[in-house]
Amino acid sequence: MSDFTMPSLGADMDSGTIVEWLVKPGDHVQRGAPMAVVDTDKAAVEIETFQSGVVGDLLVEPGQRVDVGTPLATMLAAGEAPSAAPVSVGKAKRPRARRVPPPREAAAPVPPAVPREAEVAAAAPPAPSPPLRHHAAELGVDLASVTGTGTHGRITRRDVDAAAHRPRVSPYARRLAEELGVDLAAVTGTGTSGTVRAEDVRAAAHARPEVPPVSTEAPRSDRATIAALMSRSKREIPHYYVATTVDMHTVVSWLRDTNRDRSVAERIVPAAALLRAVALAARRMPQLNGFWVDGVFVPGEDVHVGVAISVRRGALVAPALRHAADLELPVLMQALRDLVGRARSGRLTRAELADPTLTVTDLGDQGVEEVFGVIQPPQVALVGIGRLVERPWAVDGLLGVRPLVRLSLSGDHRATDGYTGARFLATIDDLLQHPEAL
Amino acid sequence: MSTTLVETTYREAMREAMREAMQRDERVFLMGEDVGAYGGCFAVSLGLLEEFGPERIRDTPLSESAFVGAGIGAAIAGMRPIVEIMTVNFSLLALDQIINNAATLSHMSGGQVSVPVVIRMTTGAGRQLAAQHSHSLEGWYGHIPGIKLLAPATVEDARGMLWPALQDPDPVLIFEHGTLYPMPGSLAPDAAPVDISRAAVRRPGKDVTLLTYGGSLPKVMAAAEELATTGIEPEVVDLRVLRPLDDETIVGSVRRTHRAVIVDEGWRTGSLAAEITTRLVEQCFFDLDGPVQRVCSAEVPMPYAKHLEEAALPQVATIVAAARQVVSG
């Protein structure tokens, strides 16, 4: 059995910090089971084991930052004995539904008394996700004491917040906080028993502290991480660029019509249609959907479109809209909203961070008409989308005005050439002329 | 018109007010126990009998129910009596007259009868008069619709509140705190009548509103001075009118300072302070930065021994402490 090591969660990640162990020595784990919560510089993410077995010794304490590849825990085959007494797991909080039997002394491992699946199925609500448990730990909430109000009794973030020791807040302070947009959970109260008063809210509004990073260098390292990645990309990848102008008239009118019958929550924006078209085109032309690794092109197992999202404070993440080619447009729209929301609050999954097979950067809202982006290694393509503009256009031989968008492709010349890139863009254009099929 | 101010006292100002009223309006007369020959238990009407004669300065029998009733009758008949009840403690014997006659007759008669009586009463504690003679019942009377309540706390108000009270077609009760009579002050010789519907900001401030009335005002002003030396700027509001309360001034002040301390010499339970607290909760809850504080008398019959009476009453120290509590708390 090989050790469980710190995985790479992105091309740009060299190290990570264990936030919380999700298993204890002696736990039986199946392939794919979450082992720990790791903080990269961008998000708190679960990491899974790729082998089934029994957890041996935990080698790294929570809070320790280690390089990618560092052994985090030893793994034993079923039947092997762990080499030492169980290592302390630190202050991980255990929700009720977790499968773990009580810790045992170093001895021949015993299979769990009840199969995991049956335990979970036996009227226990779904376990809270690791980011939620991270949040609860931060607030000092014991999840075992929280009643879940979500589906099947799932504990939601709101439940955790409600259970957190919330200081009292004076009515005036509460009103002021809402007006000034101050998050009361982040305000330190200076009244008796930590009561939050108006001046505390004002102080918080003026200070506007940065979201406290888990690592003290986090904001800087975002920039540094991006810098390293961009440099590597330009150093290693021979970029070529092709671009085309797409007549968006059909898409825009079609969207306008369907959106009339949709509630605001269900409305579809042009960006979603563009992403869908890119995904479908990527499925049709798989040579642009994959990775350049050790001198060869490795196609992606499916189309996972990376969406470049600016998170406030100048950082950028490009998590994957997974299986985008299989998501019907309304579903993709909701998935996109959800992804952007979670990206901005730092709640992306490992899979989302690691899996993009190609990336789309949409800077249309920033006002530029054309984008030539830098490919994110090891991907081989990046699609740039500019601003939707009304411009004169030839329509049936006459001069008309049409909504147009400039699409560009940055391609890795080792994997594809301009001809392929051009066909890719033409495919996207084609798909956009038949929005009802998106 | 003379502009030189005259040095006077609260007592003399009230006397002057009565004198002026009787000179201006022949319907006005004073009645009560010992108001004539004795010159008034607290010497407020000293010299008035000699000036106006026994028809207009009338000594009454020792029966509050009877003479308050007679005063109500005189008012119904068209006179403008000033009925002096020696102290609010004795007004208990005339409660039926005040509450069931004075307060109600206008309503029960459908407006055919009005009762323009003014009842003056000495009120409060602090002079070692013990349990039966130290009540502050302004809060009780404040509960009754049909009457107006005034609490002059300054020389100016003592001088100026009586005339408009006499002009009012409905019963008005004026509460004069016993410790205020010797209070010195300056007035213009022809001081004008004052408004009897509004509270007054006696000291503008920003950190906390100190609300009070009557005999507690000097203590509150002193407390404000002390607080100011420690960097807390209190705003002092003298209620002046206890019924109807001037919500606009009271709530307006607390909206600005976000903190309130109410100093009320009555017992805290079911007090005027309780009523004001509720109004603040109703009208400016979302402006309150902390709970409303009340500084009231201890919930005991008023002690006779000096040190116990002092301990039972609101004092500068307890007012300061309450203000600090709500500012920092």
Place this chain on the structure above:
Amino acid sequence: MTPDQARSLVSKQIRFIVPDADLDGLPPDADLRRTLELDSLDFLEFVERLSKDAGVRIDEDDYPSLATMESCQAFLAARTAASD
């Protein structure tokens, strides 16, 4: 709805999306999307929240009326008056 109420409502929704927006310093005729750097998803969320909070229907055709704080106020006043 009065202009002040409208302004307050609009500000509240913006604050959900851009917590540190400086709305006091925002000129009434400044383009909201550009000044506050709202992308299409941000704007959609803004419309959704505004529609829910103000209790009015907002169609895509109404989007141009929501360009500035000023136009938002006028739009909300008209839309809420119409539904009275």
